[in-house]
Amino acid sequence: MRVTIAGAGAVGRSIARELLDNGHEVMLIERNLAHIDGESVPAAEWVNADACELASLEEAGVQNCDVVIAATGDDKVNLVVSLLAKTEFAVHRVVARVNDPRNEWLYTEAWGVDVAVSTPRMLAALVEEAVSVGDLVRLMTFRQGQANLVEVTLPPDTPLAGRAVKSVVLPRDAALVTVIRGGRVIVPQADDALEPGDELFFVCVADVEDEIRSALTS
Numbered sequence: 001m002r003v004t005i006a007g008a009g010a011v012g013r014s015i016a017r018e019l020l021d022n023g024h025e026v027m028l029i030e031r032n033l034a035h036i037d038g039e040s041v042p043a044a045e046w047v048n049a050d051a052c053e054l055a056s057l058e059e060a061g062v063q064n065c066d067v068v069i070a071a072t073g074d075d076k077v078n079l080v081v082s083l084l085a086k087t088e089f090a091v092h093r094v095v096a097r098v099n100d101p102r103n104e105w106l107y108t109e110a111w112g113v114d115v116a117v118s119t120p121r122m123l124a125a126l127v128e129e130a131v132s133v134g135d136l137v138r139l140m141t142f143r144q145g146q147a148n149l150v151e152v153t154l155p156p157d158t159p160l161a162g163r164a165v166k167s168v169v170l171p172r173d174a175a176l177v178t179v180i181r182g183g184r185v186i187v188p189q190a191d192d193a194l195e196p197g198d199e200l201f202f203v204c205v206a207d208v209e210d211e212i213r214s215a216l217t218s
Helices: 010-021 054-060 075-087 101-106 119-131 206-216
Strands: 002-006 025-030 045-048 067-070 093-098 115-118 137-142 147-153 174-181 184-186 199-204
Touching: 002 010, 002 075, 010 025, 025 054, 054 075, 067 075, 075 093, 075 101, 093 101, 101 115, 147 206, 174 206, 199 206
Parallel strands: 002 025, 002 067, 025 045, 067 093, 093 115
Antiparallel strands: 137 147, 147 199, 174 184, 174 199
16 A cells, blocks of 8 residues: 655654555655655655645655545644545545644545544543443544444443343444453454453444443443
8 A cells, every 4th residue: 555644743754654564655745854854764755845735746646645644733734635635636545633623623524534533532532441441432433423433341240241242232333343352352253252341342323322332231
């Protein structure tokens, strides 16, 4: 997969290293010449250009990329990059960094954003996930709020102890995708028994989260 990252600060470079380690091709676009440091991510392609300029993106070959990540520290820039990537170059997947949570409402399909990543929101969710037992915690939102990844850790007194996965009646538009038990990652099968301490991960629409809570406590 070929990925373009707009913004080669600490965040952009870290993302680039992870993607390169996973075997992807990465191009970093950075307009500030002082931030161009090829030695920090030597396997990446570096381009000194303004990612908000259509001509610069075309010259860099963004049209040949599968994914664009807008990772600058400026929300206005990230939105412009996202819009250009989606509308002018028809990039299949656009991921944008949210710097100020107050601007998160702008990161929608109207601005070309497929996935908005808000660091403050993710950190808060991870803290909740670490300390909450028995409560449903929203970890991540997909596709402009159309679906969420939510997690619940079954408490010691869970009524689901020993019951099969198939006995948990979930609402429409919800699916149990993973169970983490100790150091194991389990793809749940219908006859698998649930245990206290299991971490259950669901993908669902927001409207049915209360129904999932009810299904886990009955």
